Amino acid sequence: MKLSTMLFPFHNDLKEGSLSALDLVERLYAVGVRALEPMLRCAEDDPRIWDQLQAAAADFEMSYSCVDAGANLIGENDADRAEALATVALGVEMCAELDCPLLLVPGSRPAPGMSNEEGRKIYSEMLAKAARATADSGVTLNIEDFGMSPEFACHSSHVLEVVTGAGPEIKVTWDNGNFLLADELPADAYQPLRSRIVHVHIKDWLSAPADSDQGIVAPSGKRWVGAHIGHGEAQVRESLELLHADGYDGWISLEVGVEPALEAAIIGANYCSGVWNSL
Numbered sequence: 042m043k044l045s046t047m048l049f050p051f052h053n054d055l056k057e058g059s060l061s062a063l064d065l066v067e068r069l070y071a072v073g074v075r076a077l078e079p080m081l082r083c084a085e086d087d088p089r090i091w092d093q094l095q096a097a098a099a100d101f102e103m104s105y106s107c108v109d110a111g112a113n114l115i116g117e118n119d120a121d122r123a124e125a126l127a128t129v130a131l132g133v134e135m136c137a138e139l140d141c142p143l144l145l146v147p148g149s150r151p152a153p154g155m156s157n158e159e160g161r162k163i164y165s166e167m168l169a170k171a172a173r174a175t176a177d178s179g180v181t182l183n184i185e186d187f188g189m190s191p192e193f194a195c196h197s198s199h200v201l202e203v204v205t206g207a208g209p210e211i212k213v214t215w216d217n218g219n220f221l222l223a224d225e226l227p228a229d230a231y232q233p234l235r236s237r238i239v240h241v242h243i244k245d246w247l248s249a250p251a252d253s254d255q256g257i258v259a260p261s262g263k264r265w266v267g268a269h270i271g272h273g274e275a276q277v278r279e280s281l282e283l284l285h286a287d288g289y290d291g292w293i294s295l296e297v298g299v300e301p302a303l304e305a306a307i308i309g310a311n312y313c314s315g316v317w318n319s320l
Contacts, residue, residue, distance in 0.1 A: 042317040044310055045076035045106035045294035047242070048094065050302040052083045055090045060303060062093035066101055068303060072310040076106035078294045079139075081132050105141035106292035107183075107214065107240050108132050111148040114167035115160050122167055125149075129171045129182070136180045143240055144180050145214050146171070150190040157193050164194065165206030172210040183212040183239055186230070188219035192260050195223035197230035204237055213237040216296070217280040218244035224261045227276040231283045241284060243313060244296040245273030267298025270309030271316075278316050285320045 046069055054060035066077075077098055084091040098105075110132025112125040132144045146168075151160030172182055184203065186195045194203050197220065204211045215238045217227040249256045249264035256266035271277050284293070293313065297305035 042073075042314060043076065043106075043290065043292045044074050044313065045078050045104075045292040046074050046306050046310070047078040047080075047109070047294055047296045049080045049083055049109070050297045050306075052080075052086070052090075054302060055094075056087055062090060063097045063100070065303060066094070066097035066103060069306060069310070070101045070103070072307050073314050074103075074295070074306075074310055076104040076292055076294075078107045078109060078292075079105065079135075081108060081110040081128070081135055084135070105136075105139040106294055107143040107145050108136050108139065108141050109145045109147065110135070112146055114146065114149045114171070115151060115155070115163050117152040125167070126171055126174065129175065133175045133178045133180045137178065142179065142181060143212075143214075144175075144182050145185060145240065146182060147185055147187050148189075149184075149187070150193055157199075160193060161199060161203050162206065164203050168203070168207035168211045172208065176210075181212055181239055182210065183214050185214040185216045185242065186219040186223065188216070188222035188257060191222040191224075191257075195219055196225050197233040199223075201233050201237075211237075212239040214240040214242055216242035216244065217277065218242070218246050218275040218296070218298075221246055221265055221275055222257055222259050224259045224263070228279045228283065231280070235287065238289070238291070240291055241289070241293045242296045243270060243277060243280065243293055243309070244298055245270045245275045245277055245309075246298075247273045269299055269305055269312075270295060270297065271312030272308075277312070281313060281316045282320060285317060
């Protein structure tokens with residue numbers, strides 16, 4: 042198993058000084074994490090912390106599994122789309138600096154008053170344009186089932202529609218937990234996208250209490266709150282079994298959604314490694 046972790050959940054602790062970059066990397070390494078998944082926005086927000094993380098990663102010979110460059114490729118006008126393409130270009134530059142082969146571009150959503158169908162069409166067109174602009178970089182652009190817009194491009198059918206329209210160069214980060222936000226079971230979302238998968242996010246959710254106003258609401262009205270990986274309802278074991286049975290040899294990146302984030306990452310790493318090694 043090639044285990045990675047997304048870095049954004051630790052950003053506030055690193056900024057506040059309650060966690061050091063060296064301690065974070067050392068403790069992740071101790072539970073089998075061998076790659077980091079940085080976010081462009083966090084690196085730009087505090088370059089000092091980013092420098093410390095890179096130094097710690099070098100000390101432990103960590104790789105970089107994927108760079109995340111959030112950009113709304115749809116926006117409201119051509120200027121918005123040009124700005125989004127510029128962000129993609131910055132992400133590709135970051136990939137080159139880190140010798141990282143994958144760039145995840147999350148964050149696209151329809152403009153106000155735009156239908157999801159029209160938004161997905163423009164999304165595909167802009168992804169194709171981004172792929173052409175970065176074709177010589179050696180970096181593979183990919184999108185995920187983006188849970189913050191669950192009716193847009195979160196269900197596997199909508200993700201497939203977007204990447205099919207964009208062309209074969211655009212691949213998929215398969216995020217098990219986000220499919221629940223589109224009222225789809227992760228196990229049902231695997232087969233439709235399996236040929237496009239180049240990267241994996243693993244997270245977990247629990248059903249929120251009936252009187253809760255926390256978490257994220259799916260189109261059905263069901264509300265989900267973060268859980269320790271392997272302790273929720275996002276079919277983590279089933280997802281790992283599917284990947285293992287298919288011979289998936291890419292990075293599996295932990296996305297923790299409960300605090301303290303480092304403790305959650307350790308729990309998640311131990312759970313995922315235990316399942317994988319038992320198969």
